Amino acid sequence: MTTPDLPAPRFDDVLAAAARIAPHAHATPVLHSRALDAEAGAALRFKAEHLQRIGAFKFRGACNAVFALADAQAARGVVTHSSGNHGAALALAAQLRGIPCHVVVPEGAVRAKLAAIEHYGAQLHHCAPTIRAREETCAQVQADTGGTVVHPYTDPRVIAGQGTAALELLTAQPDLDALVVPLGGGGLAAGTALAMRALAPGCDLFLAEPEGAADGARSFARGALDHDFVPDTVCDGLRGTLGAINFELLRAADARVLTVDDARIVAAMRLLWTRTKQLVEPSSAVALAAVLAQRERFAGRRVGIVLSGGNVDLDALPALLALAA
Amino acid sequence: MTTPDLPAPRFDDVLAAAARIAPHAHATPVLHSRALDAEAGAALRFKAEHLQRIGAFKFRGACNAVFALADAQAARGVVTHSSGNHGAALALAAQLRGIPCHVVVPEGAVRAKLAAIEHYGAQLHHCAPTIRAREETCAQVQADTGGTVVHPYTDPRVIAGQGTAALELLTAQPDLDALVVPLGGGGLAAGTALAMRALAPGCDLFLAEPEGAADGARSFARGALDHDFVPDTVCDGLRGTLGAINFELLRAADARVLTVDDARIVAAMRLLWTRTKQLVEPSSAVALAAVLAQRERFAGRRVGIVLSGGNVDLDALPALLALAA
Numbered sequence: 001m002t003t004p005d006l007p008a009p010r011f012d013d014v015l016a017a018a019a020r021i022a023p024h025a026h027a028t029p030v031l032h033s034r035a036l037d038a039e040a041g042a043a044l045r046f047k048a049e050h051l052q053r054i055g056a057f058k059f060r061g062a063c064n065a066v067f068a069l070a071d072a073q074a075a076r077g078v079v080t081h082s083s084g085n086h087g088a089a090l091a092l093a094a095q096l097r098g099i100p101c102h103v104v105v106p107e108g109a110v111r112a113k114l115a116a117i118e119h120y121g122a123q124l125h126h127c128a129p130t131i132r133a134r135e136e137t138c139a140q141v142q143a144d145t146g147g148t149v150v151h152p153y154t155d156p157r158v159i160a161g162q163g164t165a166a167l168e169l170l171t172a173q174p175d176l177d178a179l180v181v182p183l184g185g186g187g188l189a190a191g192t193a194l195a196m197r198a199l200a201p202g203c204d205l206f207l208a209e210p211e212g213a214a215d216g217a218r219s220f221a222r223g224a225l226d227h228d229f230v231p232d233t234v235c236d237g238l239r240g241t242l243g244a245i246n247f248e249l250l251r252a253a254d255a256r257v258l259t260v261d262d263a264r265i266v267a268a269m270r271l272l273w274t275r276t277k278q279l280v281e282p283s284s285a286v287a288l289a290a291v292l293a294q295r296e297r298f299a300g301r302r303v304g305i306v307l308s309g310g311n312v313d314l315d316a317l318p319a320l321l322a323l324a325a
Numbered sequence: 326m327t328t329p330d331l332p333a334p335r336f337d338d339v340l341a342a343a344a345r346i347a348p349h350a351h352a353t354p355v356l357h358s359r360a361l362d363a364e365a366g367a368a369l370r371f372k373a374e375h376l377q378r379i380g381a382f383k384f385r386g387a388c389n390a391v392f393a394l395a396d397a398q399a400a401r402g403v404v405t406h407s408s409g410n411h412g413a414a415l416a417l418a419a420q421l422r423g424i425p426c427h428v429v430v431p432e433g434a435v436r437a438k439l440a441a442i443e444h445y446g447a448q449l450h451h452c453a454p455t456i457r458a459r460e461e462t463c464a465q466v467q468a469d470t471g472g473t474v475v476h477p478y479t480d481p482r483v484i485a486g487q488g489t490a491a492l493e494l495l496t497a498q499p500d501l502d503a504l505v506v507p508l509g510g511g512g513l514a515a516g517t518a519l520a521m522r523a524l525a526p527g528c529d530l531f532l533a534e535p536e537g538a539a540d541g542a543r544s545f546a547r548g549a550l551d552h553d554f555v556p557d558t559v560c561d562g563l564r565g566t567l568g569a570i571n572f573e574l575l576r577a578a579d580a581r582v583l584t585v586d587d588a589r590i591v592a593a594m595r596l597l598w599t600r601t602k603q604l605v606e607p608s609s610a611v612a613l614a615a616v617l618a619q620r621e622r623f624a625g626r627r628v629g630i631v632l633s634g635g636n637v638d639l640d641a642l643p644a645l646l647a648l649a650a
Contacts, residue, residue, distance in 0.1 A: 050602045270639055277375045277604040277635035310602035314595055318643035 006156045008245055011198035013160035014167055014191065017064040021161060024063050024096055026052055028165070030172050031307075035275040040291055041299040045176065047169040050280050050310025054088045054116070056237075057165050057188055057308050058152070062089035064161030065150045066097050074099050077147035081138045083109040083117070085237065085309060086152035091122035102147060104137045106130075112313065153187030154243035163191025169304050170199040177301040180287040182308050183207035183216045183257065184238035186246025192306070193253035203304075205255040208290035210235045210265060216242050217257040234262050234320055237283030237309060258290040265289045267324035272307075282320065284308045331481045333570055336523040338485035339492055339516065342389040346486060349388050349421055351377050353490070355497050356632075360600040365616055366624040370501065372494040375605045375635025379413045379441070381562075382490050382513055382633050383477070387414035389486030390475045391422050399424050402472040406463045408434040408442070409562065410634060411477035416447035427472060429462045431455075437638065478512030479568035488516025494629050495524040502626040505612040507633050508532035508541045508582060509563035511571025517631070518578035528629075530580040533615035535560045535590060541567050542582040559587050559645055562608030562634060583615040590614045592649035597632075607645065609633045 031046040049057035066078060077100030080090050087103045094101035101122035105114060106129035114124060127137035142149055150158065165188070166179065179200075181192050189207050196203055209216045212233030218226040219242055231239035262282075269285035271292075272278060284307045291298050291305065356371040374382035391403060402425030405415050412428045419426035426447040430439060431454035439449060452462035467474055475483065490513070491504065504525075506517050514532050521528050534541045537558030543551040544567055556564035587607075594610035596617075597603060609632045616623050616630065 055602060273604050273637075273639065277380060279598050279602040279604050312598075314598065314646055317646060321639055321642060 008249070009156040009160040009163075009191075009194060011194050013156065014163035014194050017060070017157070017160040018164045018167055020067045021060055021063040021164060024053070024067075024093070025060055025164075027168055028052055030169060031276060031278065033275050036271065036288070039271065040303070041295060042291070043302045044288075044291070045169070045173050045302070045304050046276070047165055047304065047306045048278065049165055050278060050284060050307050054085060054092055055309055055311045056085040056089065057162055057306070058085040058089040059092065060164050061155070061158035061161035061187055061191070062086060062150065063093040063096070065155055065157040066090065066093035066099070068157050069148060073148060077101060077145055079138060079142050079145065079147040079149050080104070080152065081134045082152045083113050085311060087122070088113070088116045088120060090150055091117045091120035095121045100145070100147065102141045102145060104134055104141060106134060110313070153185030153240065154245050156245070158187050159191045159246070159249070160194070161191065162188045163195045165306055166192040166195035167199070169306070170195060173302070173304060174200065175302055176200060176203050176304040178204040178206060178298060179304040180206040180208055180291055181306045182235070182238055182283055182286045183209040183242070184213070184283070185240040186216070186242045186250060188306065188308060189255065190246040190249040193249050193255060197253055205253050206290065207250065207255050207257045208287040209257055209259050210238055210286055211259045211261045213239050214259045217259050219247060220251075220257050234323065235265065235283040235286055237281065238286065258294060260286060260289045260293050263324050264293055266320060268292060270321065270324060278307065279310050279312055280307045281309050281312045284310070333574070334481040334485040334488075334516075334519060336519050338481065339488035339519050342385070342482070342485040343489045343492055345392045346385055346388040346489060349378070349392075349418070350385055350489075352493055353377055355494060356601060356603065358600050361596065361613070364596065365628070366620060367616070368627045369613075369616070370494070370498050370627070370629050371601070372490055372629065372631045373603065374490055375603060375609060375632050379410060379417055380634055380636045381410040381414065382487055382631070383410040383414040384417060385489050386480070386483035386486035386512055386516070387411060387475065388418040388421070390480055390482040391415065391418035391424070393482050394473060398473055402426060402470055404463060404467050404470065404472040404474050405429070405477065406459045407477045408438050410636060412447070413438070413441045413445060415475055416442045416445035420446045425470070425472065427466045427470060429459055429466060431459060435638070478510030478565065479570050481570070483512050484516045484571070484574070485519070486516065487513045488520045490631055491517040491520035492524070494631070495520060498627070498629060499525065500627055501525060501528050501629040503529040503531060503623060504629040505531045505533055505583075505616055506631045507560075507563055507608055507611045508534045508567070509538070509608070510565040511541070511567045511575060513631065513633060514580065515571040515574040518574050518580060522578055530575075530578050531615065532575065532580050532582045533612040534582055534584050535563055535611055536584045536586045538564050539584045542584050544572060545576075545582050559648065560590060560608040560611055562606065563611065583619060585611060585614045585618050588649050589618055591645060593617060595646065595649060603632065604635050604637055605632045606634050606637045609635065
């Protein structure tokens with residue numbers, strides 16, 4: 001799945017995205033907790049994207065991509081190959097615009113996630129569970145329909161859309177000293193970088209990454225993308241590889257990567273559940289886990305944290321919680 | 326533990342409680358969910374008391390009781406024998422007023438709950454796990470300290486305090502057709518009845534009760550208190566017996582009891598978690614479970630639901646979730 005040849009996104013694109021998605025997306029609240037502030041020794045401000053539509057920030061980018069299309073192009077629909085939150089987000093955005101959505105899904109994908117995608121009216125296209133089969137099926141669907149491919153995190157419209165979460169957070173909390181966001185493919189991270197550089201250039205940007213998918217940390221250390229890894233983490237939203245455009249935007253923002261192991265991530269998730277009563281997924285909790293793991297770095301500072309999503313698989317919970325009992 | 330000889334609470338007492346606790350308690354938000362509205366075929370408005378301090382509505386009543394005391398009386402402290410949310414609520418309220426709090430707890434009580442009570446500075450008094458031992462220890466502590474006993478749900482100051490949740494809900498949503506609250510000892514229910522009769526006399530009051538602790542339903546059917554039962558339900562907050570003063574206030578409000586089994590309660594809890602990302606406890610989910618079990622009764626109506634608390638024992642989750650897999 002290749003991204004159309006579009007210019008790299010800028011802060012203006014984030015502002016345009018905010019106006020474009022406003023009729024459809026939630027302006028999510030910023031939460032805080034006395035107990036977690038005490039735990040971190042810092043003033044934590046949580047952007048509650050688990051309360052976004054489809055339960056994750058992904059709706060922002062997908063919605064921006066879908067509503068940015070010209071009418072004639074939009075009528076041919078959109079295509080992607082994510083069976084996770086991006087698939088559901090693109091399906092809902094397409095449904096709201098009244099256009100077709102095609103999602104290529106590998107055999108063996110989680111049934112509940114496919115049901116969510118179908119719930120929003122998207123058409124599923126099954127393929128073998130290999131990257132090559134997915135690419136080929138995606139290309140075939142695109143050729144057959146003339147639809148627009150929307151990549152989950154390298155598409156500039158998606159990146160601009162994801163940046164609206166930080167735009168809202170920094171508008172509500174302009175005095176943050178640091179911002180910590182989860183790092184997977186880098187869509188949320190790169191969008192955050194665009195908003196932060198414009199609105200809070202003195203704020204430090206940290207990218208929280210699971211140790212079991214630390215291609216971001218290795219890429220930053222090398223100064224070049226390093227995709228040579230097999231993901232091994234409970235953070236199912238962060239197993240993707242960092243995108244090239246995302247890496248460039250993040251380097252330009254002087255972002256720093258913090259890695260943290262799964263046990264600390266699940267412990268942070270348990271803390272969030274217990275203290276805030278908010279059901280966030282492990283991929284969200286990685287940011288708080290990174291802050292708690294480096295207490296001295298953040299102590300006494302005002303720290304924004306993006307809670308990226310809340311789509312927890314309840315049937316897999318017992319094994320997950322056991323990682324930090 | 327007997328309640329001091331105080332007059333039955335009235336709506337004026339709820340208004341006074343609201344003013345008294347305002348500096349300390351959260352005015353919790355009212356939440357709604359497209360998905361749950363579709364599920365119920367009704368417009369559901371959830372009062373989010375799981376976001377109240379100590380994670381449950383109980384803080385309202387305890388705070389009102391503590392701050393209603395005259396200075397000299399307050400200085401001798403407060404006493405109770407709840408190892409659950411009321412114990413933590415009274416401890417926090419006493420800490421905020423700067424007075425001693427004594428909590429009598431039976432041997433074998435859940436360690437995490439005792440830690441929460443101690444965290445707020447209360448002194449624990451251990452006793453054998455019998456009702457008689459608890460009553461005797463409580464009386465002894467009261468005699469030794471001259472402290473004021475604050476019963477978890479029959480104390481009129483507690484009832485008036487709990488009524489402030491419905492006061493806020495009905496102020497934000499004055500057009501509700503029905504209000505559904507969990508029924509345990511009846512503190513929240515009776516307080517709700519006081520607020521509802523004054524602010525929304527045309528609104529129907531429903532009390533949701535687990536089948537495994539249905540003393541409320543039997544008492545209403547008989548027209549007299551019926552405490553002859555051994556509780557058997559996952560709703561640990563609803564195992565107490567309905568209080569006499571609570572029963573009278575609820576009968577005066579023409580309240581009706583709806584019972585629902587544990588499997589439906591856990592299924593409703595899973596729905597709330599999945600759809601709203603709010604971590605509510607089973608004792609909270611009983612109200613939504615009752616609405617979904619009697620869909621035709623509530624269809625097309627505006628229904629207020631009090632989510633009473635969110636103190637879930639994560640270590641007990643696997644067994645709990647398995648009740649409605």
